[in-house]
Amino acid sequence: MLNKKILHAKQINLKEITSLLVIAPDNFEDFLLSTPAISALKEALPPEGKLTVLIPEKLKKIALHSSGVDKIICFNFFNCLFSIFKILFGGYEILVNFASDSLRSIVVSAICPARAKVAYALKKETKIYNFFHNLKLQTIDTPQHRILKYLNLVRFIGANTYDFTPKINISEEDKKYAIDFIKKNEIIQKDIIIGIHPTSLNESKRWSINKFSQLVRNVVEKFNARVIIYYHENEKKRLEEFMHVIRNKALIPDTTDYLKLAALSTYFTCFICNETDFMHLLSPFTNLIVIWSNTDPDTNKPAGNNHEILQASDGSPDSVPVSRVTDAIKKHIQIPS
Structure with a gap:
């Protein structure tokens, strides 16, 4: 040949x-x-x-x-x-x-x-x-x-796999960032850690800041959870607005580096977001709860079995109630009897 x-x-x-x-x-x-x-x-x-x-x-x-x-x-x-x-x-x-x-x-x-x-x-x-x-x-x-x-x-040319999860490797440097963040913020092994991305700029596909703030209050009061916020570099203004609304009752990593955030997510109980790149980045590393819009989830949902898609009948993300997201989070939490 x-x-x-x-x-x-x-x-x-x-x-x-x-x-x-x-x-x-x-x-x-x-x-x-x-x-x-x-x-x-x-x-x-x-x-x-x-x-x-x-x-x-x-x-x-x-x-x-x-x-x-x-x-x-x-x-x-x-x-x-x-x-x-x-x-x-x-x-x-x-x-x-x-x-x-x-x-x-x-x-x-x-x-x-x-x-x-x-x-x-x-x-x-x-x-x-x-x-x-x-x-x-x-x-x-x-x-x-x-x-x-x-x-x-x-x-088409003879390669194949049935493993659909993104193939990303976390470096030792990124793992160290995550460990240092956990230690710095005095997070211990028994803590429930919830990650969220409340700052999306896509209005048609995002849950409102009000809904995310209610969710933070729920998980802090009901589960005594520690909340960590992810954001993109161009979302800082919306991040400031959100932190003001929740009165700074959450932690913010000092980076938007995707691989450092992926490393940190391995400590999460689950991560809540809308249809953003975070759901694909984090799908191999933590449980996802994705608040969906009016598109077909089968064309873009995160790969993996431990993820849940929450979609309202009218296709509006904001029609998904806070209680439904809270219940989805509860499935991942072992609450002492």
């Missing part, structure tokens, strides 16, 4: 592939959801096979701590010539494109000399994106979970 173009997916034997390049999604949430597929690709390669992931700079840390990733290429304007050199002379036999038809994705697909370039076919055959991929899987109109979307693309 040396230097010969691969014309059909059945010609690919991943056990003979020693170098594979994945163009990863360029946002955090989709990258997380692609990690089961990336891990499946790596497991399908021979022991000496190397898997390289091409990512934007902002995803560097999470990519370096993802299972199956041997090397990364951070492709951006400032280092594009160096990245192009790596792509041209990296010896990649197969390219798998998880990204959309962005300029980055098209450029890399165009210049990579791989014998097989695998992607989903876009609806319009005239699109230049389709031209640069010689093995295209047709998209289906039926809604499917994004994890399955990425997995189906690698199944």
Whole structure:
């Protein structure tokens, strides 16, 4: 098969592939959801096979701590010539494109000399994106979970897994951050620790600050719980508003680093949020209670069996009562009789 173009997916034997390049999604949430597929690709390669992931700079840390990733290429304007050199002379036999038809994705697909370039076919055959991929899987109109979307693309060339949880590894440094946070705030082993994300900026998919504040009062009064708040960097104004409402009856980590927050979540009894990237990040590490909007949970729910989706009949997150969330939390708490 040396230097010969691969014309059909059945010609690919991943056990003979020693170098594979994945163009990863360029946002955090989709990258997380692609990690089961990336891990499946790596497991399908021979022991000496190397898997390289091409990512934007902002995803560097999470990519370096993802299972199956041997090397990364951070492709951006400032280092594009160096990245192009790596792509041209990296010896990649197969390219798998998880990204959309962005300029980055098209450029890399165009210049990579791989014998097989695998992607989903876009609806319009005239699109230049389709031209640069010689093995295209047709998209289906039926809604499917994004994890399955990425997995189906690698199944197309012979990789597979039935483990859908995001494949993220927590470093010793991040574990130490979590331990230090627990010690600093005098949290002990018997404490009930509840994590929440009350600061989402998506108005159509969020529970109100008032509902979250009532929940904090409930879990503190009923369960004597310690509450830890997660937030994104662009949510600080809403965080200040929330802390004022609850009179600072919660703890706030001094970081928005995803992997440090993932490490800290391993101490939680459960975590309550809306449909945000936190539910995918934390799904391998703690129990989730997700207050859902009017979308179909089957297309985006967190992977795993210990998570609960709470959805009101009218599809409004704010129609989910505080008592229902409190009852869901209670299921995870062992209360002495």
